[in-house]
Amino acid sequence: MNVKGIHHLTAITGDAQDNVNFYTEVLGMRLVKKTVNQDDTTAYHLFYGDERGNPGTELTFFDFVGVGPKKEGVSSISGTSLRVANDRALDYWRQRFEEFGVKHEPIEEFAGRNVIFFEDPEGQKLAIVSDEHNEGVAGGKPWDQSPVPTEHGILGLGPVKLTVRYAQPTQQVLQLLGFREKSRIPAIAEGQDEIIIMETGEGGSGAEVHLEPNDFLPVEQQGGGGVHHVAFRVDDEEELAKWADVLNRTGLPNSGLVERYYFQSLYFREPNGILFEFATDGPGFATDEPFETLGESLALPPFLENQRASIEANIKPINIKRS
Template identity: 60%
Template sequence: MELLGIHHLSAMTKNAQDNVDFYTKVLGMRLVKKTVNQDDPSMYHLFYGDEVGNPGTELTFFEMDQIGQNHDGNNSISTTSLRVPNDEALKYWEERLTHLDVEHEGIVEQFGRRVIPFRDHEKQRLMLVSDEKNEGVSGGIPWQQSKADPQHGVIGLGPIHLTIPDLERTEAVLTEVMGFRRSGTYEFTQTENEVVVFETGEGGAGAELHVHVSPNLHPERLGRGGVHHVAFRVQSEEELYQWIDRLNQSKLGNSGFVDRYYFKSVYFREPNGILFELATDGPGFTTDEDELNLGETLALPPFLEEKREEITKNLKPINY
């Protein structure tokens, strides 16, 4: 049993149309699935990724039109990284973000890689990470019809940053239960705090957690521009059941097996309250749509299909 890397990350948005405009037109990602929150079908659940939304490339958003602004703080997933092919791509993105008036900090060094910290239109903390020196989990394939140059396009999720007040208990879960291993430390220049890096599977940018320890921060209040949970890759449904057994044996409260149709999952919280998910690599997003037409219509899992008319009435159309 070994987690293969980052599977997806789910964040919060106030407006689905504005969200689609930013992530497809500015970042050039593909909307690979337009569906609803299966636990609350009144809201959109949007999935962006590479050309087919391969595991490890999926950035997703729940739309809540009444949600307030995120208040950054502790006990949080504090930065989401997006991988690009190389250092040359970062130069392209630095120019593009500047041209499109996207707030960013320019190209800087972090943990031996070149990165661009930036924020989206709702102030979500993001980071473009160069794969120039990456060894480990391979990236995906940028969408060739992207609004951005596919040669420099986003190829997947990179290191996910957590901010917590106490490392000891979280590290125990990461290493003793989830099988992560320490791979290094660095000083985060913005806060001068030490960041501890953990990796799983083949390692590399697509399989890392960067854990910031900040005992003096207030807890985060989740809102638009905040992150709901991060998911890690499990090879098969059979192995997912083994992970559920391990969580139970470790006395970690969890959701049990959940069928999300496009993948199977289990959810639990690490000791500082951050929501983790373990998700299978398959069956994937071509289960109910062909590759050429991914994301073009509202996709619903079979158990919601009979409610399609009612669900559609409650959703505002998205143009893209």
């Protein structure tokens, strides 16, 4: 019983409209679901992904209006990567970032793949990573109505970087989830231990976590441009229940099963304090909207539908540009 790879990653924004503009118009991802944070319905929960928001392609955001910027540190999800088909696509993205004034680095090799490191308008650390020689978990299918040509479009999530004070406890939890050590690469920060590359399931960039030890930085303060949690893929609710039993027997406090309607979840914190989630592959985002109009209207799960009037009164409308 191993997790299959990365399901989604949820970050934080202080401006939903600017966030939508960047991720749909510049990065060309599809806004597949415009809903609310089920634990704080005054905040949007925005889901970007491939054409259907398939598991492993979803980069999502909580919109906390007025939130301050994050303060970088340990106990954090410090790097998010997005997959593209090949090295040729990186040339396209380098030119696109220059065209749109996106802060970015030159194309370089990192952990065996060619990448472009860049930042979104709120300073979130991101990378475009090439699948030129990648094997393992398959990517998604870019939306054919994106402003980015489909051959260069984002296929889904790539490796996620965790920065922690002490690597061993987090590595042990990842091993519990079925991750195995793939390799080690030199540290980015001077004087720090090597970065540990972990992978699970079929492997490849869609199933990879980079574990970066750092004994110098303070603990991160979450805010705009930061990442709230990372979710890992499991098949279904039955497997989710088995994972709850594993966590309970291991002594890791957890949420128990949480119904999110579009998938089911289970949350816990690993020993360095990073929030992990298990999320099921289904039922998916077309449960309550047609494929053709995903993300165009405010979608609410049935258990929030009776609050629609008050929810809509407390959130600011978002303009969505369609190609």
